[in-house]
Amino acid sequence: MKAHYLGHVVFYVKDLQRSLTFYRDLLGFKEVGQIFDGAAAALTSGRTHHELLLIQVGDAPGPPSGRRRGLYHIGIKVGDNLAELRAAKQELERAGIAIEGMSDHTVSQSLYLRDPDGNEVELYVDADESLWKNDPAAVVSPIKPLRL
Template sequence: MKAHYLGHVVFYVKDLERSLAFYRDLLGFTEVGRIFNGAAAALTSGRTHHELLLIQVGDAPGPPAGRRRGLYHIGIKVGDSLDELRQAKRELEQAGVPIDGMSDHTVSQSLYLRDPDSNEVELYVDADEALWKRDPSTVVSPIKPLRL
């Protein structure tokens, strides 16, 4: 078997509308439908039928802070240039979303933030793919600070 690509991510969320305001209204995913009597929403960037499913669970415990087993973060590509990443940063700041960090990974440049349920989200742009195609080990290059 050979995996083709990661198809979608499912998050349990406290408040579906609050999470839709983040993923749909701020990050720009398109809501394609609801299931479970409206308690869950499927979203897409347009690449496939859905990349994200949000299921409302109310006051269930959220993710614990710090290092642990399980999901660390999800990465969402937001463009093809540093200018587009700068624009994303401006939009997050205007929306009052704190940015936890900014990193240059050589093969990509990233912003890190938390969604309304404290899940870590990486917003990124890729560097020229020739970098990692020529030398696949660049994917594990030392992480450098990013200044936008």
């Protein structure tokens, strides 16, 4: 067996509408429909039928903070160059979303933030793919600070 790509992520969320405001309205995913009597919504970037499914669970406990086993964060590509990442940062700031970190990973440049339920989200742009195609070890290059 060979994995082709990561198909989708499912998040349990406290408030579906609040999460839709973040993922659909701010990050630009398209809502393709709701299921479970409106308690869940599927979203897509257009790459496939859905990359994200949000299921409302109300006041169930959220993700624990700090280091632990399990999901660390999801990465969402938001453009093809630093100008687009800079524009995304400005849009997030206008929306009152705190940027928790910015990193240059050599093969990509990233912003880190939290969704309404405290899940870490990485928004990134890829660097020139020749960097990792010519040197696959570039993906584990030391992380450098990013200034936008």
